[in-house]
Amino acid sequence: EAGVTQFPSHSVIEKGQTVTLRCDPISGHDNLYWYRRVMGKEIKFLLHFVKESKQDESGMPNNRFLAERTGGTYSTLKVQPAELEDSGVYFCASSQLAGGRNEQFFGPGTRLTVL
């Protein structure tokens, strides 16, 4: 069974440009999460989808970030326009069920560098 995949693995863009990150969850997982690790600090929650609906987007930093999950399958996270402080590693995770006892399976992350 394929795990969570993310694309691209690395992205280098200039300040003011737009970048779109993609996440493909494990097939059958209704729950999809985005997290971010900035500057080697703690990994922080960004948002949670249940199927195509945003369940919780309380961790999204500001309105330059837009997440979508069309048809409840893959998800995209767009940053527009990108700022220097957006640099970091963006992780996607999925789980079959929600709730703290249900394991979240993580992708390898996308390393975003904004110059």
Add this chain to the structure above:
Amino acid sequence: GDSVTQMEGPVTLSEEAFLTINCTYTATGYPSLFWYVQYPGEGLQLLLKATKADDKGSNKGFEATYRKETTSFHLEKGSVQVSDSAVYFCALTVGDYKLSFGAGTTVTVRA
């Protein structure tokens, strides 16, 4: 809010040495506790977990015990190998889906 504080790295050890990574937490409710590991070039993997006080999670020779009285979940391994070189993250969740992570500890094991 909920937070996790873990021992800062980097940690460098020789093979067969004993490894401890300290983790303490603050939580608004009764958390479930986790250790995740990220090997070079890979995603985060769940290493072990504990969901109630005094539970011991274990996997691949690693252990951690949920200590409610000290709000701790320290990770230990008695004899590390080069293949244990990775970044280790302590995390918690309180009854829901949001994981709160520590800053990560980079461990390098030398042959």
